[in-house]
Amino acid sequence: MITSDKRIKQEDFGNITDYSAVCPKGMKKFFAYAHFTDMSYCLLSNIFAATRTAALRIALDRFADCTEYLAGITLHGDD
Numbered sequence: 001m002i003t004s005d006k007r008i009k010q011e012d013f014g015n016i017t018d019y020s021a022v023c024p025k026g027m028k029k030f031f032a033y034a035h036f037t038d039m040s041y042c043l044l045s046n047i048f049a050a051t052r053t054a055a056l057r058i059a060l061d062r063f064a065d066c067t068e069y070l071a072g073i074t075l076h077g078d079d
Contacts, residue, residue, distance in 0.1 A: 016062070017045040024048055029078040030055035034063050035071045045078075052077070 023029050023046075030052070031045035044062055049055035056075050063070055 014040070014042040015045075016042060019046065021046045021048070026050070028055070030059075031076050031078055032056075032059040033074045033076075034059070035074070036066070036069045037071050038069070
């Protein structure tokens with residue numbers, strides 16, 4: 001199932017976004033949902049990176065402490 005345009009209802013996930021961050025000139029903005037084995041979700045927004053690969057690396061680094069509970073990460077470009 002492709003769910004790239006479907007967003008999870010806000011009351012159904014945790015949010016660890018730093019809203020004070022400002023996108024540097026020339027960078028793209030991404031956001032990611034982390035899916036955990038207990039069926040919970042967490043939003044990480046304001047990921048600034050030059051490429052999608054770099055954004056995924058930032059998201060993986062942010063959730064590195066809980067990889068044993070991580071079921072997946074869905075990365076989206078914020079257009």
